[in-house]
Amino acid sequence: DTAVSQTPKYLVTQMGNDKSIKCEQNLGHDTMYWYKQDSKKFLKIMFSYNNKELIINETVPNRFSPKSPDKAHLNLHINSLELGDSAVYFCASSENPRLSNEQFFGPGTRLTVL
Amino acid sequence: EDKVVQSPLSLVVHEGDTVTLNCSYEVTNFRSLLWYKQEKKAPTFLFMLTSSGIEKKSGRLSSILDKKELFSILNITATQTGDSAVYLCAVGWMDSSYKLIFGSGTRLLVRP
Numbered sequence: 751d752t753a754v755s756q757t758p759k760y761l762v763t764q765m766g767n768d769k770s771i772k773c774e775q776n777l778g779h780d781t782m783y784w785y786k787q788d789s790k791k792f793l794k795i796m797f798s799y800n801n802k803e804l805i806i807n808e809t810v811p812n813r814f815s816p817k818s819p820d821k822a823h824l825n826l827h828i829n830s831l832e833l834g835d836s837a838v839y840f841c842a843s844s845e846n847p848r849l850s851n852e853q854f855f856g857p858g859t860r861l862t863v864l
Numbered sequence: 865e866d867k868v869v870q871s872p873l874s875l876v877v878h879e880g881d882t883v884t885l886n887c888s889y890e891v892t893n894f895r896s897l898l899w900y901k902q903e904k905k906a907p908t909f910l911f912m913l914t915s916s917g918i919e920k921k922s923g924r925l926s927s928i929l930d931k932k933e934l935f936s937i938l939n940i941t942a943t944q945t946g947d948s949a950v951y952l953c954a955v956g957w958m959d960s961s962y963k964l965i966f967g968s969g970t971r972l973l974v975r976p
Contacts, residue, residue, distance in 0.1 A: 847962030855906040
């Protein structure tokens with residue numbers, strides 16, 4: 751069984767379009783995250799949600815809007831896509847960080863903006 | 865500014881060699897240090913370290929943390945081609961919220 755899943759795995763789109771990436775975890779975790787990995791493999795946190803509540807928003811353009819309909823899902827919607835948004839986006843989840851710091855990552859979504 | 869620095873950036877060795885990967889950090893609100901292995905897809909968890917001087921070991925891999933000097937090392941003995949990957953070091957930062965701050969990774973290539 752997949753612990754953290756993301757769809758789609760690949761996304762190729764034109765500049766200016768709006769797109770969404772979905773993430774689901776079946777681990778019963780309270781906390782979910784979105785990370786962006788650039789071409790140099792540098793992973794950087796974007797957002798963190800705990801029980802559907804936004805707790806971290808790391809200087810991300812407001813074209814990026816996360817939405818958590820329930821604690822097992824954290825989706826990422828991106829408006830007016832730009833070339834610089836091309837990257838691999840990883841979703842992750844963890845138990846309450848006060849109990850465990852380990853994060854489990856999804857397979858990633860490779861976004862290419864043309 | 866909080867930062868995590870890994871060295872070397874890349875490394876090429878032959879099967880059977882031993883490698884040491886380095887991770888130094890300057891992070892306020894340090895909670896833990898984690899090592900991940902990333903092949904083609906998702907980073908997979910290797911170790912989490914919270915206490916200085918206690919070695920964690922899993923097969924040919926081991927890691928240790930020095931909280932006084934603010935660094936950690938990851939050792940891989942008797943390397944195999946399957947060890948080829950990017951190794952990521954991350955520091956767990958916790959205040960009222962929690963996040964991982966990643967280094968840029970060390971790309972390891974093990975040649976037969």
